[in-house]
Amino acid sequence: MTTPWEDWNHILKIDPDKELPEGVTYGDLCATGTDAIEVGGTMGITRENMGAVIEACAEHDVALYLEPSSPDVVLEDDVLDGYFIPTVFNAGSPFWITEAHKEWVRLEGDLDWERTTTEAYIVMNPEADVATLTEANCDLDADDVAAYATVAERMFGQEIVYVEYSGMLGDEGVVEATAAATDEATLFYGGGIHDYDSAHLMAQYADVIVVGDLAHDEGIEAVRETVVAANDA
Ligand code: 1GP
Numbered sequence: 571m572t573t574p575w576e577d578w579n580h581i582l583k584i585d586p587d588k589e590l591p592e593g594v595t596y597g598d599l600c601a602t603g604t605d606a607i608e609v610g611g612t613m614g615i616t617r618e619n620m621g622a623v624i625e626a627c628a629e630h631d632v633a634l635y636l637e638p639s640s641p642d643v644v645l646e647d648d649v650l651d652g653y654f655i656p657t658v659f660n661a662g663s664p665f666w667i668t669e670a671h672k673e674w675v676r677l678e679g680d681l682d683w684e685r686t687t688t689e690a691y692i693v694m695n696p697e698a699d700v701a702t703l704t705e706a707n708c709d710l711d712a713d714d715v716a717a718y719a720t721v722a723e724r725m726f727g728q729e730i731v732y733v734e735y736s737g738m739l740g741d742e743g744v745v746e747a748t749a750a751a752t753d754e755a756t757l758f759y760g761g762g763i764h765d766y767d768s769a770h771l772m773a774q775y776a777d778v779i780v781v782g783d784l785a786h787d788e789g790i791e792a793v794r795e796t797v798v799a800a801n802d803a
Pocket of ligand 1: 737782783784
């Protein structure tokens with residue numbers, strides 16, 4: 571299995587349930603200099619809206635990954651470079667840790683293991699849809715998050731640890747502590763990155779920053795700034 575994310579600095583996450591700003595195309599987003607496009611979201615995701623985004627991005631020269639929110643929206647498609655499968659380490663419901671995954675395997679049998687990688691999520695914004703859905707315990711300090719990251723890496727062999735503040739800029743101390751705790755795993759940070767400075771702040775510690783809503787709310791130039799910051803840090 572290849573692990574291209576080890577060389578990445580920036581991911582653009584496109585939510586198929588959200589509109590793009592007027593005049594912006596998926597092609598424009600693919601050409602922002604981001605290392606990879608990750609297609610996924612928490613609410614309102616269907617095979618149809620996922621498929622439409624994949625099709626629009628597939629013709630552009632950028633790594634393309636699917637991040638399904640549940641087994642029924644996994645699309646098998648040769649144009650994808652791979653599948654990032656979230657497992658939420660601080661979920662209150664075991665469904666989001668291993669049960670959804672068990673159902674997927676039970677229904678599908680043999681998955682495309684070569685292209686399938688889990689992301690060990692630690693969900694930190696209690697206001698985010700993902701926190702509500704997974705009943706995540708977000709009342710964690712930097713030591714807790716760092717310890718979760720160590721558990722993910724050392725005990726569960728996770729290649730990707732994802733500190734997720736979706737919708738808000740996170741606590742830089744948490745990200746710093748988590749970065750210090752991870753050794754082999756690649757640390758993804760996502761949440762509230764909205765300009766050069768916020769991108770640079772988190773990219774100092776995280777291996778890869780993930781930018782989401784900015785693409786839907788602001789557009790190309792704003793995303794480009796975050797790519798530059800990620801590469802500068
Ligand atoms: C969401 O981590 C990503 O899964 C990015 O968050 O939408 O807040 O940029 P934002």
